[in-house]
Amino acid sequence: MARILSDTDSFIEIYDNHQVSSALESFLVGDASKSDKRFIDDLLGKAKLTVSDLRSCGFKDTAKHLKMADELIHRQYLNNATSSEEYRLCRF
Numbered sequence: 001m002a003r004i005l006s007d008t009d010s011f012i013e014i015y016d017n018h019q020v021s022s023a024l025e026s027f028l029v030g031d032a033s034k035s036d037k038r039f040i041d042d043l044l045g046k047a048k049l050t051v052s053d054l055r056s057c058g059f060k061d062t063a064k065h066l067k068m069a070d071e072l073i074h075r076q077y078l079n080n081a082t083s084s085e086e087y088r089l090c091r092f
Contacts, residue, residue, distance in 0.1 A: 001058035005043045 002021035020043065023036040028051075032040065044054065 001054050004054060004057050004061065005040075005047055005049075 002017055002024050005024065006017045006020050019039075023032065023039050026032040026036050027040040044050065047054075049057070
């Protein structure tokens with residue numbers, strides 16, 4: 001989610017991702033200082049996102065990466081199963 005805020009508009013040049021990440025973490029936990037809260041509210045306003053929108057975008061981004069990893073694992077499994085079957089058939 002910090003990357004989403006950092007990547008929006010021209011934030012990459014202006015904001016440090018570590019700073020955004022730690023401020024966002026404390027903001028979401030409910031333990032943010034006034035400056036962190038103001039910082040995140042400012043980023044959300046500039047990005048035209050609500051906290052719910054940000055969470056939704058973060059979930060979609062994570063789900064996309066999980067799907068790609070799942071597909072890769074599935075392809076590797078199929079390749080290994082095919083290779084094992086071909087090896088077994090060639091031995092006899």
